[in-house]
Each structure stands twice: as C-alpha cells, then as structure tokens.
Amino acid sequence: MNIQLDPAKLPSVTFSCGPGQGHPVIRQTPLYKTLFERSHRAPDVSTRGLYHETAENLRTLLSLPTGYTVLFFLGGATPAMDAVIWNLTKDSLSGLAFGAFSRRWTHNIAARLENSVRRAIREAGENEFFPCDKPDYNASLIVLTPNETSTGVQIPDDYLRETWAKRGQDTLIAWDCTSCAGGRVLPAGQFDVMLFSLQKCFGAGGGSCALVLSPKAVSRLEEAKKYHPIPFSLDLSEAVRHAASAQTANTPCTTNIWMCNEACKWMLANGGLPAMEHLCREHADYLLAWAAQTDYIAPLIKDARLRSFTTLTLEITDPDVKDADISAALISTGLANLADGLKKYSSVKQNSLRISCFPFVDVHGVEEYKKLTAAVDEIVRQLKKR
Structure with a gap:
C-alpha cells in the first residue's frame, strides 16, 4: 500500500x-529479573514472595471482599471460563450473549455440559448490541461479561447491581473481567467469581489469568462434582488448596505474574x-x-x-x-x-x-x-x- x-x-x-x-518501566526490565528461571515452589517466589505479593496487590487494587480467594490459573481467560462452568454449574446456567467472548461462556463452553443442564441464554437481537431480556436469576450459575472485548459493549453498573440483588438463594454470579480489570471500577462485592487475563489493562503477556472466588463459590466446588465429573486440569478445588499458601497447582508463567505485580504497584502508587x-x-x-x-x-x-x-x-x-x-x-x-x-x-x-x-x-x-x-x-x- x-x-x-x-x-x-x-x-x-x-x-x-x-x-x-x-x-514503559516494565517493558524495559531485563527478562532475567522476572524470576522466570526460578522454581514456582521456592518460598521467595510463592509463599513469601511474588505470588503472595501479587495476590495481595490485586486484592487491594480491586477492593475485594474479605474472605475471597485469589489464585493464578494456567492459560488465559478461556481455560478459566471452562473451569468456572464445569466446577460451579449444578443443574442450570444462565447468561448474556452479545459478542464473541460472552458467547464463549454461553455457547462454546456451556454446550459441552450435559443435555440435562437447563440453559437460559439471553441473546442480543438482530441489529442490537445488548440483550433486552434479563438472565434467569434462579439459575445455579449466571455468567456475565462486564466489558465485551469484541464489540466494545459494556454492561452498566446498575445492571450488575440488579442481577446481584435479584439472584436466587443458591445462585452464583461469575464475571469475565478480562477487558476491564485494572481499568474500570465495578460495583464492589457484587460477584462470586471474577476472572481476567493479565494481558489487557495490566499489560502482561498472554496465556495467564487470575481467578477470584467467594466463600460461597469455594463451597460449591465439591458439591458440583455430584452433578458431573471435573476434568483434572480444570479442578479448581486443587487450585484453591494451593492458593491458601500462595502456591499454584501447576507451574505458571512467572514472568506474566511479575509483570502484573509491577503494574499493580504502579497503579496503586498512582491513584x-x-x-x-x-x-x-x-x-x-x-x-x-x-x-x-x-x-x-x-x-x-x-x-x-x-x-x-x-x-x-x-x-x-x-x-x-x-x-x-x-x-x-x-x-x-x-x-x-x-x-x-x-x-x-x-x-x-x-x-x-x-x-x-x-x-x-x-x-x-x-x-x-x-x-x-x-x-x-x-x-x-x-x-x-x-
């Protein structure tokens, strides 16, 4: 051209x-300083070091409620979505489909669940960018995407608050915050699950993500196994067990976690x-x-x-x-x-x-x-x- x-x-x-x-400072840091050559079990990397510090900085930055668990999961947001759907769905699922990534929750992943699982998916109509219908507030799991990366649509704060206020007694609410974590102040504590890749607002590399689980979501992990088997690599109960001591179940990309932590520190120091x-x-x-x-x-x-x-x-x-x-x-x-x-x-x-x-x-x-x-x-x- x-x-x-x-x-x-x-x-x-x-x-x-x-x-x-x-x-800019993160981009100019020599790679060897990101601990990528270190064992992820070393105390100064995990329990008393990078993993612990990053989890606490995320907890502070995102104003997470007391008792919520922060863990790092292998792969980007898609494997984390897989894990959330399989670990936390009982007999019903609801959500909004209004772009490629929200449809990943509601169609690509949810389609793999058993046919017996009731699905109430609300889709944007033709020539519309957001669904008119509300989710099924009594589904065992409601999946939402506050900021849809593909179309540039966001779910308004009042919609998120309404969903939380009207949720059923046994309902969990999960957010995919990949395109807004670190850049949008969301309604505090109005979710049971938050997941996000580290590659958007935090400027880290692809292939890593964080998961935040409420105590209610953690208690659901064993219960959901009565409804369907959980693939070994997606079993969040093991990840939660390791997170209690600032560890990970598998070897994560330490460089990405390091980059996320440096981003958090800069964000916290700058307002x-x-x-x-x-x-x-x-x-x-x-x-x-x-x-x-x-x-x-x-x-x-x-x-x-x-x-x-x-x-x-x-x-x-x-x-x-x-x-x-x-x-x-x-x-x-x-x-x-x-x-x-x-x-x-x-x-x-x-x-x-x-x-x-x-x-x-x-x-x-x-x-x-x-x-x-x-x-x-x-x-x-x-x-x-x-």
Missing part, C-alpha cells in the same frame, strides 16, 4: 486490544483503580471527540451507557473508506507497535476500528492518541485522493 506517513509523527505504543500496552478508570475514560473521550469532528467515523455503540471505555469500537461511516485499508497503512510503516493495526474483531461485521484505551497506552494523557488520530486522518486523506 502506497501511503506515505512521517515516522517521526507516529505513536510509539500499541493500540491493540490484547496483548495490551505494558508500562489506584479510580485513577486508572479516569485514564481509560480520558483516552476514550478524546477518541470520541475526535470522531465527532470527522466526516467518516462515529461510535459503533450509540448508547453511551452501553459503550465500553476500555476497548472502543468506531464505525467507519464513509463507504469509500475501509477499515482494512487503514490497518494496512499502519502495518506498512514497519513499526512493531503498529503491526496489529486497528483491526476489528473477526466476528464484527461492521466496517470499523477497534482501539484499546487501557491505562498504559498513555499514562500521561492523550498525546499518543493525538499521534494516532493524526495518522488515521492522513491515511484517510490519501485514500480519498485515489
């Missing part, structure tokens, strides 16, 4: 929605989660203001209540401008940070761009976003001249 851009004016960060931008939400909102607000001034782009999600400010999706309204051409032009610069372009998620049909607004994309404000939007404006100008 013959688009000419001035390299000196281009951003120096990635706007990919995962793996996301890491903090905590409210400050991180402010950064994300500042990034998103700048992009929305820029979009409003153009004649070719607008927010895909029109309802501000449902619009995520951690991953923002912008729809290209000019039929002569294609999202693939914009991404191709950015990729053609040869800069590693722009190698992913601004690609929409594969399941999204609209002609659109997907841009991360995570805290570490620009910890000082919006200067990197100004460089990005200037580059996109220039790309579009050159495309229209053809």
Whole structure:
C-alpha cells in the first residue's frame, strides 16, 4: 500500500486490544529479573514472595471482599471460563450473549455440559448490541461479561447491581473481567467469581489469568462434582488448596505474574483503580471527540451507557473508506507497535476500528492518541485522493 506517513509523527505504543500496552518501566526490565528461571515452589517466589505479593496487590487494587480467594490459573481467560462452568454449574446456567467472548461462556463452553443442564441464554437481537431480556436469576450459575472485548459493549453498573440483588438463594454470579480489570471500577462485592487475563489493562503477556472466588463459590466446588465429573486440569478445588499458601497447582508463567505485580504497584502508587478508570475514560473521550469532528467515523455503540471505555469500537461511516485499508497503512510503516493495526474483531461485521484505551497506552494523557488520530486522518486523506 502506497501511503506515505512521517515516522517521526507516529505513536510509539500499541493500540491493540490484547496483548495490551505494558508500562514503559516494565517493558524495559531485563527478562532475567522476572524470576522466570526460578522454581514456582521456592518460598521467595510463592509463599513469601511474588505470588503472595501479587495476590495481595490485586486484592487491594480491586477492593475485594474479605474472605475471597485469589489464585493464578494456567492459560488465559478461556481455560478459566471452562473451569468456572464445569466446577460451579449444578443443574442450570444462565447468561448474556452479545459478542464473541460472552458467547464463549454461553455457547462454546456451556454446550459441552450435559443435555440435562437447563440453559437460559439471553441473546442480543438482530441489529442490537445488548440483550433486552434479563438472565434467569434462579439459575445455579449466571455468567456475565462486564466489558465485551469484541464489540466494545459494556454492561452498566446498575445492571450488575440488579442481577446481584435479584439472584436466587443458591445462585452464583461469575464475571469475565478480562477487558476491564485494572481499568474500570465495578460495583464492589457484587460477584462470586471474577476472572481476567493479565494481558489487557495490566499489560502482561498472554496465556495467564487470575481467578477470584467467594466463600460461597469455594463451597460449591465439591458439591458440583455430584452433578458431573471435573476434568483434572480444570479442578479448581486443587487450585484453591494451593492458593491458601500462595502456591499454584501447576507451574505458571512467572514472568506474566511479575509483570502484573509491577503494574499493580504502579497503579496503586498512582491513584489506584479510580485513577486508572479516569485514564481509560480520558483516552476514550478524546477518541470520541475526535470522531465527532470527522466526516467518516462515529461510535459503533450509540448508547453511551452501553459503550465500553476500555476497548472502543468506531464505525467507519464513509463507504469509500475501509477499515482494512487503514490497518494496512499502519502495518506498512514497519513499526512493531503498529503491526496489529486497528483491526476489528473477526466476528464484527461492521466496517470499523477497534482501539484499546487501557491505562498504559498513555499514562500521561492523550498525546499518543493525538499521534494516532493524526495518522488515521492522513491515511484517510490519501485514500480519498485515489
């Protein structure tokens, strides 16, 4: 693609929605300092060291209720979703499906459960981005995705509070917070399970995640085994047992946990989660203001209540401008940070761009976003001249 851009004016960060931008200090740390060569059983790494410290920092950052268990699980969010579905579903499951990752809960994983499990899945209708129907509040497990990475839709706080308030006596509520943990202040203590990859707001590598379980969720672990067998690698009871002494059942990626911990320490030292939400909102607000001034782009999600400010999706309204051409032009610069372009998620049909607004994309404000939007404006100008 013959688009000419001035390299000196281009951003120096990635706007990919995962793996996301890491903090500059973390990115400049020599790999050997991340303890990746150490045994995960060594006390200074686990019980009295990195694992314990990271769990406590997450507990503080996310304002977790007393008695909730924090553990690190192998793989990203998908294996953790698998584990939650198998370990905590009894005879019924409910949830919302409004994008690729929420559907992963409700369709890809839940479909593997026995046919006897009752399913009440609420789906977004045609040309809608969020379901009109509420979940079955009396299901044994309700699965929710507060921020949907693929479409840039978020579940409003009042919806999350209502679900918690109306839940049945034997109902557990699970959140996949992969795209908002570390960037959004969620209603405190309104969940039994929280899971998230470390690769989004925390800027760590892929393939690692954290799980948070309430005492009620922990007590469900043995009970659920009466309903169906739990695959060995997904058995959370073993992970919880090890977490009691800041250990893991299997060998985790210590480098990712180290990166998460450094991110937590920086976040806590710089205003905590409210400050991180402010950064994300500042990034998103700048992009929305820029979009409003153009004649070719607008927010895909029109309802501000449902619009995520951690991953923002912008729809290209000019039929002569294609999202693939914009991404191709950015990729053609040869800069590693722009190698992913601004690609929409594969399941999204609209002609659109997907841009991360995570805290570490620009910890000082919006200067990197100004460089990005200037580059996109220039790309579009050159495309229209053809």
